[in-house]
Amino acid sequence: MSTRPLRVVVVGGGIGGLCLAQGLHAAGIDVAVFERDTAPDARLQGYRLNIEPVGSRALHDCLPAHLWHILVATAGDPGPGMGVFTERIRLLMREDAPPAGRDPSEQTHAVSRVTLRRLLLAGLDDVVHFGEEFTGYRQNADGTVTALFADGTSATGDLLVGADGANSRVRRQLLPHARRSPVPGVGIGGKLRLGDGAAWLPEELVSTKNMFLPKHDFLFTAVFRRRETNAATVERVGDQLRAAGLDPDLLVQDAKDDDYVMWAYVAHRRALPADLPADLPDVPAGGRGRRLRELVAARLTDWHPGLRELIARTPADTIERFDFATAERVKPWPTTNVTVLGDAIHSMPPVGGLGGNAALYDADALRRALIAVGRGEHDLLPAVAAYERAMLNNGFAAVRAATMYLRLATLPSRTVRTVARTFFRLCGVLPPLRRAIFSD
Template identity: 40%
Template sequence: MSSVAIIGAGTGGLCLAQALRTAGIEVKVYERHRSPADALHGYRVRINPTGARALRHCLQPPAWEAFLSRAGRIRQEFGFLTERLRELAVVDGGPDAEQHYSAERGMLREILLAGLEDVVRFDASFERYDRTPDGRVECRFADGTRAVADLVVGADGANSRVRRQYLPHAQRVDVGMVSIVGRLALSAAERLLPECLRARPNSVVAPHGTGMFVAPHEPGADEGYLMWAYGAGEHRYPVGVEAMDGARLAELVAGTTRSWHPALRAMIRETEPGTVNAVTIRTSVPPAPWPATNVTLLGDAIHSMTPLRGVGANMALNDAALLARELTGAADLRTAVRRYEAAMRRDGFRAVAESLRAARMFVSESATRRLLFKTVLRTATVVPPLRKVLYAKLC
C-alpha cells in the first residue's frame, strides 16, 4: 500500500486518516469546505459504544484521552412517554452497559484534525476521478488540480460525488417522513420542563402517526441545550414545509400538538425560531454487492440512514476502523478492500434497516401497531431482561 486519497474531512474520513497515518500509510484528505470551522451546523453527535471503540482504535492515546476529557456522558436510560407525559417505560442497558458519549461537533473535529495539518487540504472540491494507465486513480478538483493515489475512499457524505460516479445505481430515497427540529437552552428547560425531560433522552409516542424525540445535551465547548424533533408523515405537512422559516415551523408544530402536555407546548413556544428547521428524512437503498476495486466508500457516502437511533456517525467511525485494519499490512489492496466492503455492507446496511424500521414505527398511523408497541413497553417495566433488550434495539 503506497497512498490513499480520502475525499471528505468529516468524522469518518478524518478518523480513517488518523489510523492510516499512525500505521505509516501515506494519506491525503481533500475537503470541499474552505476551513475546519465550516459545515459544523447541526446538533451534538451521540457516540455509542461501537463508535467509541472505533475512535479508540484509530486515535493515538493522547487524542483518545482528550476526547474522554471533553465529551459529555449520556445517562444510561431512555424513556418512552405519551404526549401527556405519562410514563410508558424507562429502559436501560443494565449495570454492565457500555458508556455513551455526547460530542460537540467542533470539539470532535478539532481532535480528529490534530496532527493532520499537512494531510488535510481544504477548499478542494472533488469533481471526478479517472484511471491512470498504471491502474492508479487520479482525482480531479474544481480548481483544476489533480491528485493520484493507489486507493480513493469516498467519505463525502450522503450526496457523495464519488458514489455518484462509482455506483450510479446506488440510490437514496425519501421515507415519507418530515422532521421539524429545534433546540431550547438548558436554562429555559430547567425553568419550563419536568425532570424526566431534562435528565434523559425520551421518545414521545403520540397518536395519529406523530411523535417527538427530546434529548438534553450537557454543556461542553458550546452552551448546553435540549434538542427536540417532531416527526410525522410528509402528507401531514403543507407543501413547501422545508422552505418555511423557523417561526412558521414552530407555529406549525404548536398547532398540531394542542392536546399535548403543557410542558411540551411550552418547550416549542420558548424555542428560539432561528434554531428550528425542517428536514425530509431519506435513507439509502442497499445495492447489490459490487466487485472490489481501488475505489471504495465509507459512512453516509454509501449507507446513509434516518436520524432515528442516532447511529450514522457511529457507523462511519466503524467503517474507518474496519478499513484501517484491513489496509494496515495488507499484501493485496483489492483483497483488503473486498474484506472491508463485505463487513461494511453487513454492519452498515443492518443499521440502515434498523433505523428505517424505527422511523416507520415513529410515524406509524396504525392504531393496532401503536397499541402493541405500548403494551411491549409497559411489559418491559416489570421484566428487567426485556428492558435491556429494548435498550439495545431502540436506543
C-alpha cells in the same frame, strides 16, 4: 504482496473521512484528505452527536490517546439509557443503564460537533487539503487511482475512499445504479438553551434522551450537558490541548455550543401543510422558525404541558426543517481500488442517531484492513473486499433500523401505534425481553 508503501486518498472531510485519516496517520500510512469546504471551520454548526459504544470504540482506536482523552473530558453524559414515554410523559420503558465502571471506549458520549471536528482535524494540517472539489477519478494501468479536482489538480494513490456524504460523487461514478429514495417523514428540530430559566423543565427532559410515542407523530429529546464545568475541563486537560495545537478556550468555551435540550418532531408529510417552510436563503431563519414552531405546537395540544412549553420557549432561530431520504440496499460489487464509507453508501434518516456511528464503524474497519495491508499481511483488494462485506452488513442494518423507527413515527395507523406502545410497555416490565432486544 506489494512491498511499495501504501498511499490512501480520501475524498471528504466529514467525521468518517477524518476518523479514518487519524487512524491511518497514526499507523504511519500515507494518507491525504481532500475536502470541498474552503476552511476548517466551515462545518462548525448543528446538533451534538450521541456517540454510541460502537462509535466510541472506533474513535478510541483511531484517535491518538491524548485526543481521545480530551474528547471524553469535553463530552456530556446522555443519561442512564433512553426512556420511551407516552405524550403525557407516562413511562413505557427505559433502557438499562450501562454497568458501572465500564471503560469510556465502551460508553455512550454526547459529543459536540464543534469539538469533535476540531479534534479530528488536530495534527492533520499536512494531511487535509481544503477547497478541493472532487469531480471524478481515473483508474490507471499500473494499479493506482487518480482523483481529479475542479481546479485542475489531482492526487494519485493506491486506494481512493469516497467519504463525501449522501450526495457522493465517488459513489455516483463507482456505483451509478445506487439510489437514494425520499421517505414520507418530515422532521422539525430545535434547541432550548439550559440555564437558570430552565428549572420548569420536567426532570425527564434534563436527565436523559427520550422517545415520545403519542397516538400520532413522534418526538425525540436529548439533553446535552458537559460532564464538568468549562473551567474544570480547561484546568485538567489544558496542557494536552495546547500540546495538540488546540486553544483550550476556543475548544471548551465556544459560545455557540452552550448546554441545551434538543428536540426533534417527526410526522408524515401528509399530516403537515403543503407549504411547510423550507430553508430558503431569502427568508430569515427566525421567520421560518416561528412558522415551524406554530405548526408543531398545533399538533401537541393534548400533550403534557412540559412538552408544549419546551416547543413554545425554543428560540425561533434554532428551529429547522429536515426532509428525509434513505439509501436503497446495494448488492456487493466487484472490488477495485475505489471504495466508499458512511453516508456515501448507506445514508439513512437521522432517526435514532445511527448514521454517524455507522460512519465511524466503517472508518475503523477500513483502518484495520489497511494497516494489515501496510504490514504486508494481506493484499489490498482482498482486504478491501472483506471491509466492504462488513461495511455493507453493518451499514444497511443501521439503515433498516432507522427506517423502521421513521415508519413507526409516521404511520397513521392507531392500531400499529397501540401495538408499539404495548410492546415497549412489555419490555419495560420484562427485563430479559428488554435486554435481548436493546442491549448493545
